[in-house]
Amino acid sequence: MDTPDDHALLVQRWRAGDETAGEEIILLLYPVISRIVRLHLPRRDDESDLVQEVLMKTFSRLHQFQGTAPLTHWVSRIALTTCLDRLRAQKARPEVRWSDLTPPEAELFDTTWLEGRTASAENAIEARDLVEKMLAGLPPQDRSLILMVDLEGRSLEEISQLTGWSLSKVKMRLFRIRGHLRKLIENWGERR
C-alpha cells in the first residue's frame, strides 16, 4: 500500500466516486501532514486549521497526481509550501531575553549547559518551549529552515528543491541562523 502504483490506484478509485478511497487517502496522509505542520508552526499556533487547509488543497489537486512518486511525497510539498505561505504572513517576534524565561526553562537551560550533550527524554515540553523562545527572534522561514536541517535531517539540496531557494541562499541563511543561535546561547550562558 506504499508504492506509487498503489497510491495511483487509490486516487483513481476516489476520482471514480469511491467514498472509502477518500477515507483511506486521509488516513494515509494525515500523519505526514500533521508532522510537517507541527514542525513548521510555532507551538501556540492552531495547527488543526492548517491541517484541514492542506487536506482540502490536496483533494482539489488530486487530478494532477501522476503516480510517479508516492502520494505522501507529493503531499509533503503541498504541506510545506502551505506552511511557508502561512509563515510568510507572520513577522519575527522580538528576541527573548534571559529574564523572559520561566523558572523551569531557566533551570533546564542551566542543567543542559552543565550536562553538555547528554539528552534525556525528560522535560520535553520545557525543552520545546526553550527551543521556541530561542527561535522567536528569527524570521519564520529561518525557523523552518533550521528545524528541517537539525531536526528532520534533510539535506541542503532537498531543502533547495522543496523551497525553491538556491543552494547558496540556503547555505547563507543557515550560516546566519547558526550565528544568531550561538550568540543567543552565549548571552544566556553569561547571564545565568
Next chain:
Amino acid sequence: MKSKEDMMWESLLAKSAPTFAGEATPPYGLTTRILSAVREQQQQQAAWERMGLRAIFASLAAVVGIALLTFVRHDPDDLDPAVKSVALVENVQVS
C-alpha cells in the same frame, strides 16, 4: 569542531524532539468533515462549469441567430432610407 553553544542547541533539540512528532490518526469527525467539504466544493465547481457552458451556448446561439437574420433577409434593393429618398426625388434608376 562544535562549540559548546552548538552542543547545547543540539541537546535541547533532541530533548524536545518528541513534541514535534505528528499525530498518527486524525481526530474524530475530521475525515467526514473534509470529505463532505470536498464533495460540496466539487458540486459547486460542477454547477459553475454548467452555468459557464450554458452561457457560452446561449451567446453562440445569439450570434448565429443575428448572422442568419442579417444575411438571409438581406435585400440588395433595400437601401438606406436617406439614399432611397434622394433616389426618389432625383428619379434615379436603381438596379
